[in-house]
Amino acid sequence: MTLPRPPVIIGLAGGTGSGKTTVANAIMAKVGAQRIAALPHDAYYRDLPNIPLSQRGAPNFDHPDSLETPLLIEHLQELKAGRAIRLPVYDFTTYTRTGGAVPIEPEPVIMVEGILIFVEPALRALFDVKIFVDTDADLRFIRRLQRDVAERGRTPDSVIAQYLSTVRPMHLEFVEPSKRYADLIIPEGGQNEVAIEMLAARIESLLRT
Numbered sequence: 072m073t074l075p076r077p078p079v080i081i082g083l084a085g086g087t088g089s090g091k092t093t094v095a096n097a098i099m100a101k102v103g104a105q106r107i108a109a110l111p112h113d114a115y116y117r118d119l120p121n122i123p124l125s126q127r128g129a130p131n132f133d134h135p136d137s138l139e140t141p142l143l144i145e146h147l148q149e150l151k152a153g154r155a156i157r158l159p160v161y162d163f164t165t166y167t168r169t170g171g172a173v174p175i176e177p178e179p180v181i182m183v184e185g186i187l188i189f190v191e192p193a194l195r196a197l198f199d200v201k202i203f204v205d206t207d208a209d210l211r212f213i214r215r216l217q218r219d220v221a222e223r224g225r226t227p228d229s230v231i232a233q234y235l236s237t238v239r240p241m242h243l244e245f246v247e248p249s250k251r252y253a254d255l256i257i258p259e260g261g262q263n264e265v266a267i268e269m270l271a272a273r274i275e276s277l278l279r280t
Contacts (some may be wrong), residue, residue: 077151078177079264079277080109080197081183084253085204086246087133087238087248088214094257094267098182099272108150108178109261112185114159115139118168133186133241140191143183147197150177161222163223179278189249199277202270203253208239 081098085091099107115138131137148157157172187197189203212234219225225233250256257266 076179078179078181079199079274080147080151081180081182081274082188082195082198082201083182083204084186084189084202084246084249086206086208086211086242087186088211088218089204089206090152090214090259090262091186091204093262094202095182095184097267098271098274101267102180102274106178107180107182108175109173110143110146110158110181110183112138112140112143112183112188113163114161115143116161116166117168117217118167119209120151131237131241133237133245135187135190135245138187140194144191144194144197147181147194148198150175151197152232153177180274186246187249189252189263195252200270201252203250203255203256205250205258208242 076275083091083095083098095109114260114279116132117137117139146158149156155174155176158175160169160171160173161167163171183194183198188198189201197203215238216227216230219230220227255266255270256272257263
């Protein structure tokens with residue numbers, strides 16, 4: 072596909088459970104989902120097929136090294152050049168890639184969502200707009216607990232243990248400091264309708280330039 076102009080690339084960061092997906096859905100509703108190619112950074116977690124299943128939860132999934140960010144950068148460059156990519160499919164219940172892939176076509180807007188996307192300078196440099204969703208730690212933890220138990224087959228004890236051992240320390244070391252790179256910080260996540268309206272207007276303005 073040949074796009075009339077380079078796509079607008081949006082980075083949507085924030086801590087686990089901050090409401091990034093809610094903001095992403097709000098942006099799609101305002102701008103038009105048919106004009107947006109969505110790339111979750113979570114899809115690029117490294118494959119762990121050679122580690123026994125009982126030990127796959129041990130690696131630190133909140134450290135930048137747990138993600139294959141160079142592949143994401145390559146995919147963004149391909150989309151920017153007007154070429155389709157194949158998005159990996161990651162299974163959070165087994166900590167492995169399924170081997171399948173989702174075709175993603177170039178669109179006028181590319182939206183990348185993830186907790187660590189502002190940490191890597193080479194990735195950060197690709198974003199035209201950088202958004203950080205800022206939400207209180209207690210709300211983020213509750214949301215993560217509910218999600219991991221309901222959707223990822225985890226027990227409450229395992230979620231709490233992971234939060235204390237890696238999620239919270241990595242948030243303080245990597246995620247929270249990356250907020251300084253944001254062009255826009257959205258408190259209250261998807262409930263902040265004023266910020267969503269301003270963001271949608273900015274995206275539309277960039278699409279017209």
